[in-house]
Amino acid sequence: MLHTLQHFFAPMPGHGAWYFEKLALGLLFMFAILGALQLAPRRARKGIIAFFTFLGGAYYAAEFFWPTNSATNQNFLTPYQDTVAGLASVVGSFAIGLGVISLLQNHTRQLARRRPGWGYSAIFLVFFLAMTVFGLMNAYSAKSTVIPAVPGFWARQDAHGLFQFLFVGGLTNLGSATFAMIAFYIASAAYRAFRIRSLEATLLMIAALIIMFGSVSFGTWLTHGIHPVLADGSENPWANLRIENIAQWLMLQVNTPAQRGILFGLTLGLLATSLRYWLSLERGAYFEKEL
Amino acid sequence: MEYIRHLFNPILLFGALGTMAILSLVFKENRFYRVFEHVFLGLALGYDLEFTWTTILRPLFWDAMVRDGQWAWVMTVPVGLMFYGIYTQRFTWMSRVVFGIFFGLNAGAVFQDFAGRVVPQVTKSFLPSKSLIPPPPIPGDPHALLHQISFVLNNFLFLGIVVSVLVYFLFAFEQKNKAVLRTAQIGRWVLMFAFGAIFGSTIMTRMALLIDRMYFIFHDWLRLVKG
Amino acid sequence: MQHASENWWVSGLVILLSLIIVGKVLLAQRGRVPFIRRISGLNAIDEAVGRATEMGRPVMMVPGISGLDVVTLQALSIFSYIARAVARFGNKSIIPTIDPIVTGVAEETLQDAYADAGRPELYDSGDVRYLTGQQFAFASGVAGIIVREKVAASFLFGAFFAESLIFAEVGQQVGAIQVAGTTETNQIPFFIAACDYVIIGDEFYAASAYLSRDPTLLGSIVGQDYCKLLLLAIIFLGLIGVSLLNVPFLAHSSLFSHPLHWVVDLLKVK
Numbered sequence: 001m002l003h004t005l006q007h008f009f010a011p012m013p014g015h016g017a018w019y020f021e022k023l024a025l026g027l028l029f030m031f032a033i034l035g036a037l038q039l040a041p042r043r044a045r046k047g048i049i050a051f052f053t054f055l056g057g058a059y060y061a062a063e064f065f066w067p068t069n070s071a072t073n074q075n076f077l078t079p080y081q082d083t084v085a086g087l088a089s090v091v092g093s094f095a096i097g098l099g100v101i102s103l104l105q106n107h108t109r110q111l112a113r114r115r116p117g118w119g120y121s122a123i124f125l126v127f128f129l130a131m132t133v134f135g136l137m138n139a140y141s142a143k144s145t146v147i148p149a150v151p152g153f154w155a156r157q158d159a160h161g162l163f164q165f166l167f168v169g170g171l172t173n174l175g176s177a178t179f180a181m182i183a184f185y186i187a188s189a190a191y192r193a194f195r196i197r198s199l200e201a202t203l204l205m206i207a208a209l210i211i212m213f214g215s216v217s218f219g220t221w222l223t224h225g226i227h228p229v230l231a232d233g234s235e236n237p238w239a240n241l242r243i244e245n246i247a248q249w250l251m252l253q254v255n256t257p258a259q260r261g262i263l264f265g266l267t268l269g270l271l272a273t274s275l276r277y278w279l280s281l282e283r284g285a286y287f288e289k290e291l
Numbered sequence: 292m293e294y295i296r297h298l299f300n301p302i303l304l305f306g307a308l309g310t311m312a313i314l315s316l317v318f319k320e321n322r323f324y325r326v327f328e329h330v331f332l333g334l335a336l337g338y339d340l341e342f343t344w345t346t347i348l349r350p351l352f353w354d355a356m357v358r359d360g361q362w363a364w365v366m367t368v369p370v371g372l373m374f375y376g377i378y379t380q381r382f383t384w385m386s387r388v389v390f391g392i393f394f395g396l397n398a399g400a401v402f403q404d405f406a407g408r409v410v411p412q413v414t415k416s417f418l419p420s421k422s423l424i425p426p427p428p429i430p431g432d433p434h435a436l437l438h439q440i441s442f443v444l445n446n447f448l449f450l451g452i453v454v455s456v457l458v459y460f461l462f463a464f465e466q467k468n469k470a471v472l473r474t475a476q477i478g479r480w481v482l483m484f485a486f487g488a489i490f491g492s493t494i495m496t497r498m499a500l501l502i503d504r505m506y507f508i509f510h511d512w513l514r515l516v517k518g
Numbered sequence: 519m520q521h522a523s524e525n526w527w528v529s530g531l532v533i534l535l536s537l538i539i540v541g542k543v544l545l546a547q548r549g550r551v552p553f554i555r556r557i558s559g560l561n562a563i564d565e566a567v568g569r570a571t572e573m574g575r576p577v578m579m580v581p582g583i584s585g586l587d588v589v590t591l592q593a594l595s596i597f598s599y600i601a602r603a604v605a606r607f608g609n610k611s612i613i614p615t616i617d618p619i620v621t622g623v624a625e626e627t628l629q630d631a632y633a634d635a636g637r638p639e640l641y642d643s644g645d646v647r648y649l650t651g652q653q654f655a656f657a658s659g660v661a662g663i664i665v666r667e668k669v670a671a672s673f674l675f676g677a678f679f680a681e682s683l684i685f686a687e688v689g690q691q692v693g694a695i696q697v698a699g700t701t702e703t704n705q706i707p708f709f710i711a712a713c714d715y716v717i718i719g720d721e722f723y724a725a726s727a728y729l730s731r732d733p734t735l736l737g738s739i740v741g742q743d744y745c746k747l748l749l750l751a752i753i754f755l756g757l758i759g760v761s762l763l764n765v766p767f768l769a770h771s772s773l774f775s776h777p778l779h780w781v782v783d784l785l786k787v788k
Binding site: 313316320324325328331332334335336338339374377383386387390393394397398401402403405406407410411413414416417418419421422423424425426427450453454457460461462463464465482483486487489490493 | 522529531557591622626655661665708720721739740742760785787
């Protein structure tokens with residue numbers, strides 16, 4: 001039985017006999033399942049969704065809990081991890097259309113109705129198309145000419161060159177610039193926190209200052225007078241008060257346990273929420289809607 | 292002439308204009324920013340499409356199915372189509388089936404995550420170095436007593452912080468009981484101190500990013516700075 | 519730890535914690551509705567939505583920048599309560615998203631929330647806006663939305679990373695009331711500095727229970743509390759164990775030290 005199944009699903013590299021028939025059969029089979037789901041009574045729909053949700057989670061749960069072979073540290077489900085991950089990313093990738101449709105709808109609507117700012121939608125669409133086209137050309141035939149050379153003005157441009165222009169010149173630099181914007185914002189956020197006169201904000205900024213001073217040379221210069229060793233060669237207990245040592249102590253003795261406390265709470269929250277989703281116990285408008 | 296040509300190097304010019312446009316948002320929103328915001332979004336979406344095809348769909352789905360003859364991959368197509376049920380009245384509910392599979396896949400991984408990530412943090416909280424009774428002093432240590440006292444104090448502090456933070460995060464107990472209320476209040480103060488530490492350690496790395504962009508503009512592009 | 523069989527004590531603990539949570543949920547569904555404490559940041563939701571409506575400006579909600587995972591879903595379920603308030607006030611919501619699947623779920627959630635509040639006609643297909651899958655392009659797009667739409671209330675819930683401060687500071691620039699909560703502890707300090715109300719740590723997971731007062735969700739929160747107490751008890755026991763091992767008399771007596779070592783090492787994973 002298992003052997004027949006394996007044989008049936010076996011790859012057919014040379015597109016041997018029945019390859020196209022099997023493709024069609026596979027599609028038909030899946031559409032038949034979808035049709036059957038659609039024909040199921042309405043009140044069964046919640047149950048169907050719950051069943052598939054449970055099934056989705058069951059693989060990883062079972063793979064974790066099923067006892068393993070001590071030599072290989074694997075159980076019978078482990079070899080399929082790549083397949084399951086692959087299936088999830090392929091099916092998940094089909095969803096990209098949801099995003100693209102929603103965006104294109106918005107921008108083409110702006111353009112068609114000439115709403116204020118439609119020019120920006122045009123810019124968006126031009127760069128979107130350029131990146132998609134040259135990106136794909138770069139993947140398939142990077143060397144093909146896109147813009148022929150005009151002597152005295154420019155050299156021949158191939159797909160790879162244009163992709164580089166858009167990717168390195170545009171995407172990467174714009175990304176780094178956006179990231180760098182945070183430097184300004186962190187300064188204005190710190191300034192605002194300094195002005196709030198509450199105990200909590202004060203505690204936050206004191207700790208921030210200590211850590212910052214502990215990591216810059218100006219800060220360590222402030223307490224460089226406290227020598228780490230005494231005249232007799234033994235360690236100086238007062239050296240603990242050097243700013244870099246206070247900063248280190250703060251990270252290890254205050255930040256670490258506080259983070260651990262938060263982590264316990266957060267991961268228990270994650271565990272509980274995951275269990276609610278997995279077992280379809282979750283509540284809320286989305287989950288309680290009549291289907 | 293050579294310098295002018297350098298300034299108009301397409302990749303550098305695109306990057307430099309884009310960098311200035313994006314950073315201008317810090318002062319005020321303006322058309323320059325808006326143009327490059329839309330350039331950025333367009334490029335990013337195009338790249339998403341290209342990336343999804345070349346790194347996921349082409350190798351895992353198309354090549355596997357067409358080149359390697361793994362015909363069964365075709366069965367993922369109808370499943371993927373279920374997402375698009377949200378655009379119809381009749382099949383909306385079907386999108387929830389495939390959303391549900393993804394909810395499940397994510398939720399099912401929680402057990403391994405918890406065992407592998409959280410339990411070690413529990414055991415780390417009672418390593419021998421966290422003992423509340425100090426180990427015997429190292430012979431010849433001139434500050435033996437001081438070391439023992441700081442060992443105990445540090446470990447009590449560590450435990451105290453874990454406990455007070457956890458008590459702050461208890462929801463089911465009304466914080467009317469004075470002991471609970473005080474512990475939770477201390478927990479909140481400690482949290483603020485810990486958040487400050489995170490804030491302080493991030494400032495310098497963020498400044499480095501800005502310096503890097505300034506270097507790009509003034510060194511790589513304008514060549515006003517040497518080195 | 520890849521598999522349960524590497525340490526059955528650890529796996530047993532995970533199962534026990536899961537059973538406590540599910541048990542509490544089932545008990546609460548049978549009518550034992552528990553109490554939970556005040557979470558101050560969440561009381562600001564109505565105020566923020568109300569003020570946005572008075573100013574005639576929209577409400578923005580960002581469900582973080584991770585894909586479809588439990589954290590994002592939880593953010594969306596918090597948003598479904600906020601969206602109901604938005605619908606009651608007759609205002610408009612904008613939800614920018616970074617993931618196509620999340621876009622789909624967010625559209626459904628928003629529609630259901632509006633329908634629940636009796637205002638299904640308020641839903642517009644442009645309310646949920648997929649921008650791109652890339653972190654900083656998304657950040658720059660959201661910043662653009664905040665300034666152009668002049669959002670008056672901004673809710674940032676979910677998994678945020680470095681871009682958190684861009685959203686929060688740009689929101690500050692346009693004077694939006696901001697309520698934030700994230701599971702990424704490293705971003706909380708920036709939210710505290712730039713937002714009006716911040717919920718911390720697993721207050722994030724308690725939020726939907728707090729807002730809805732639904733017995734199932736409340737039961738789950740209580741279950742989590744019992745689990746925290748159990749973890750604390752384990753830490754205390756472990757600490758007593760390692761501390762006793764430093765008592766010279768006990769450390770040298772194998773009668774005590776062997777079982778102590780065994781207990782202390784019970785939950786160790788290679």
